[in-house]
Amino acid sequence: MNNRKPQRKNRTKSTFNSAGSKRNHTSAGKPGSPRPEARGKASTLDKTPAKTYIVQKPAELLSFLVEHVTGMGRNSIKSALARGQVSVDGVARTVHNFPLEQGQTVTLSKEKIAPEVPLTGLRILHEDEAIIVIHKDAGLLSVASAQEKEVTAYRQLTAHVRREHPYNRIFVLHRLDRDTSGVMMFAKSEAVQQQMQQAWKEVVYERTYIALVEGQIKKPEGTISSWLKESKTLKMYSSPYPNDGQHAVTHYKLLQANRHFSLLEVRLETGRKNQIRVHMEDIGHPIVGDKKYGSKSKSIGRLGLHARVLSFVHPVTGVLLRFESDTPKTFLNLFRD
Known part of the structure; x- marks a missing residue:
């Protein structure tokens, strides 16, 4: 075998x-078609789609969400933060004034985002x-x-x-x-x-x-x-x-x-x-x-x-x-x- x-x-x-990391990559043509x-x-990500936003300029997390999230009031967004439903670059954040930098990704999920565990x-x-x-x-x-x-x-x-x-x-x-x-x-x-x-x-x-x-x-x-x-x-x-x-x-x-x-x-x-x-x-x-x-x-x-x-x-x-x-x-x- x-x-x-x-x-x-x-x-x-x-x-x-x-x-x-890839050590070498050789191709004799296109790979086989996906099954x-x-x-x-x-993947099951589509069961409960999350909303993702790209930070265009520095801002605080709560202010950023209030400005960009539609269909949710300020109090609802605060609740989502408290429940751990907001992440920045894949890490759950709950602090209202967490500083955002240009290029970061903010995700608002309908479910609690599990904290990163080493x-x-x-x-x-x-x-x-x-x-x-x-x-x-x-x-x-x-x-x-x-x-x-x-x-x-x-x-x-x-x-x-x-x-x-x-x-x-x-x-x-x-x-x-x-x-x-x-x-x-x-x-x-x-x-x-x-x-x-x-x-x-x-x-x-x-x-x-x-x-x-x-x-x-x-x-x-x-x-x-x-x-x-x-x-x-x-x-x-x-x-x-x-x-x-x-x-x-x-x-x-x-x-x-x-x-x-x-x-x-x-x-x-x-x-x-x-x-x-x-x-x-x-x-x-x-x-x-x-x-x-x-x-x-x-x-x-x-x-x-x-x-x-x-x-x-x-x-x-x-x-x-x-x-x-x-x-x-x-x-x-x-x-x-």
Whole structure:
């Protein structure tokens, strides 16, 4: 799966680095036509349209609104300010004499505008009407279970999209383990989620991880194939019997090694729960810091697994996108002289 070429013709390919900026952009023609069924549900902003005004000259917020908003009296506008329905450049403002500068955007919403909350443990690499691509730090849960109430990527991104509209949501496409860092993405509508998950093998062209494992791997590259099952203690393992469980295939290539550790580039042909972690234990080289799957090393203070590359076809535009995240320095430091 990882080495196949895109089958669609006239596709634009864009590559992004971990900061979210385009690294290169090449075009063999126009990108694929948008899919109307996905576009129609990609955003819910039109459910309650907000009024937007561009500041032409310096003014105070209340005076500006009284002058430009039609159909509302001064007291109604004061009430809207008090309820947090007014924002300046996307940030909710309630102070009547807040100073406005030329070029700023003032928005009056029918709903309370959620305050901006700093994101913890993640960075947004790319966002549009259909998807959000992020870099997740090690230690942050992707999605919490019903019993877990802590901060997660899912909850933070939900709050992020609801700053634009209180009914906006995000939808899970795939997950990274809590202690795995790197690139992952969410959908911004159920239609996009279903579209991508139903054709996951066709639309996802590359999922590459960097794995720091214990011991010196002698074989420069290899493929691990097994049938994965989950024990009663919620630990995944490779069944000794064919067709017993979910088939999992992992390809690896050796990047660096010394007497104590090996750094691998790992490509997934399938995406099973804890797949890389199980397969590394199977070959006798557990991932550093992965006590659950046989590791005895705590050299980097975290799990030695990082989602470095995610490449996929955009569900609306048909453009092939590729996002990269640099290998953690804590991994590389173990190979310095």
